[in-house]
Amino acid sequence: MPAVKSNRPVNLSMGQVLAVNLRSPVAIASILHRLSGVIVFLLIPVLLWILDKSLSSPEGFEYVKNVVFGNFFVRFIVWVFVAGLIFHFINGIKHLLADLGFAEELQSGRTAATISLILSVIGILAAFVWIMF
Numbered sequence: 569m570p571a572v573k574s575n576r577p578v579n580l581s582m583g584q585v586l587a588v589n590l591r592s593p594v595a596i597a598s599i600l601h602r603l604s605g606v607i608v609f610l611l612i613p614v615l616l617w618i619l620d621k622s623l624s625s626p627e628g629f630e631y632v633k634n635v636v637f638g639n640f641f642v643r644f645i646v647w648v649f650v651a652g653l654i655f656h657f658i659n660g661i662k663h664l665l666a667d668l669g670f671a672e673e674l675q676s677g678r679t680a681a682t683i684s685l686i687l688s689v690i691g692i693l694a695a696f697v698w699i700m701f
């Protein structure tokens with residue numbers, strides 16, 4: 569038996585977790601930073617294959633240009649990779665600045681998270697137009 573009885577709630581439902589976290593830009597930026605890191609990591613082989621193919625020969629380059637990038641689904645996957653990288657990079661800079669002591673308090677951290685979310689959305693939408701059309 570623990571010496572002090574804890575009233576700390578355990579086994580929170582996912583609804584409770586989301587209700588709290590979706591109201592916090594810091595929490596949203598944090599989980600998306602982890603998710604984007606994993607997405608970028610998982611898609612690296614696809615991008616490496618495209619790069620390898622495009623550098624293999626002039627025919628390989630034409631193949632990637634016309635056939636690979638001619639495919640809507642491949643362009644979408646490439647956009648997901650670029651979107652993940654944009655998000656991860658911008659929020660990574662925020663993390664590194666916080667490590668240096670910038671915007672690490674509650675209010676400044678919220679502001680930094682909001683700014684990085686807005687910049688990420690702008691960059692990700694621009695990448696969508698660039699890659700998909």
Ligand code: HEM
Nearest residue numbers: 601602604605606608609610656657658659660661663664
């Ligand atoms: C191929 C490129 C990259 C991959 C696959 C990648 C992947 C990851 C993953 C999986 C994590 C762990 C996330 C977590 O557990 O919360 C992480 C953390 C981190 N990444 Fe990246 N990353 C990449 C590029 C970058 C770049 C370019 C930056 C610089 C802006 C960066 C900055 C960071 C930082 C600062 C963290 C630590 C975040 C923390 O302390 O919670 N990453 N990365």
